[in-house]
Amino acid sequence: MKIATWNVNSVRIRKQNILNFLVNEKIDVICLQEIKTINEYFPFDIFYNQGFIHSYVRGEKSYNGVAVLSKIPIKEKNFNEFCGLKDSRHIKIVLANDIIIHNLYVPAGGDIPDVKVNRKFQHKINFMKELIKLFNYHKSKKMIVLGDFNIAPSEYDVWSHKQLLKVVSHTKLETDYFKKLINTVPLVDIVRDYFKMDKKIFSWWSYRNKNWRASNRGRRLDHILISKDLIRFVNSVIIYEDIRSENNPSDHVPISMSLDI
DNA sequence: ATGGCGCGGTCACCGCGA
Numbered sequence: 144m145k146i147a148t149w150n151v152n153s154v155r156i157r158k159q160n161i162l163n164f165l166v167n168e169k170i171d172v173i174c175l176q177e178i179k180t181i182n183e184y185f186p187f188d189i190f191y192n193q194g195f196i197h198s199y200v201r202g203e204k205s206y207n208g209v210a211v212l213s214k215i216p217i218k219e220k221n222f223n224e225f226c227g228l229k230d231s232r233h234i235k236i237v238l239a240n241d242i243i244i245h246n247l248y249v250p251a252g253g254d255i256p257d258v259k260v261n262r263k264f265q266h267k268i269n270f271m272k273e274l275i276k277l278f279n280y281h282k283s284k285k286m287i288v289l290g291d292f293n294i295a296p297s298e299y300d301v302w303s304h305k306q307l308l309k310v311v312s313h314t315k316l317e318t319d320y321f322k323k324l325i326n327t328v329p330l331v332d333i334v335r336d337y338f339k340m341d342k343k344i345f346s347w348w349s350y351r352n353k354n355w356r357a358s359n360r361g362r363r364l365d366h367i368l369i370s371k372d373l374i375r376f377v378n379s380v381i382i383y384e385d386i387r388s389e390n391n392p393s394d395h396v397p398i399s400m401s402l403d404i
Numbered sequence: 405a406t407g408g409c410g411c412g413g414t415c416a417c418c419g420c421g422a
Binding site: 152153155156177179180204205206251252253254263293310311312347349350351352353362364393394 | 407408409410411412413419420421422
């Protein structure tokens with residue numbers, strides 16, 4: 144089973160890019176974030192025609208929105224709300240093979256990393272707190288938690304640790320909550336484990352930098368976290384950096400994990 | 405140190421992303 148996560152920044156604008164990726168990389172389960180549309184406008188047909196006959200979409204007008212498309216049957220579909228809001232940032236599914244998948248879109252957090260003056264940052268921190276509570280009573284040995292966390296946890300997950308310590312996504316408060324989340328279940332950051340611990344790896348490069356590859360000012364904001372019991376089944380982890388160079392790209396690239404299950 | 409781009413939508417400006 145090959146599973147991938149991708150913040151696509153509009154599923155309608157990006158549907159051809161997504162379809163090409165799914166076919167070229169032989170993906171079985173894709174978890175999307177920021178689909179930016181309501182379920183009625185989701186392009187189900189083009190994915191269905193390529194074998195993704197199972198799906199769970201939780202859309203929203205203009206903002207957020209998460210979805211799972213799968214070749215493997217889905218036997219349970221559910222979602223949680225966070226921070227008393229109705230925004231679509233989470234879905235949970237159980238596949239026919241009993242693997243539990245949580246697809247997440249954590250709030251970006253705005254500009255100022257101070258919960259007292261920035262409501263968006265406060266939202267992000269509260270979201271992480273509620274997520275930790277949720278996983279306190281949702282522990283499983285067959286769990287995959289993935290998506291756009293909008294947090295770059297280690298110093299090798301940003302282009303400049305020193306310059307980003309005061310930038311939302313890499314502050315100590317955020318990275319501490321990320322670690323706490325991982326330790327709660329516990330989960331393993333399989334993407335970081337698969338690469339060398341001190342190798343810089345990114346999944347996002349700003350749209351504002353046209354010369355993104357040369358300057359390489361990226362961050363690793365997208366993650367695949369898995370139960371320890373699943374590690375022995377992992378046979379590959381891929382970050383598709385080249386997809387950032389496609390025509391009409393998202394600012395995030397997909398990441399996949401292949402399991403012998 | 406700053407600004408740079410791209411998405412959706414009460415649509416040509418604005419909110420939002422990170």
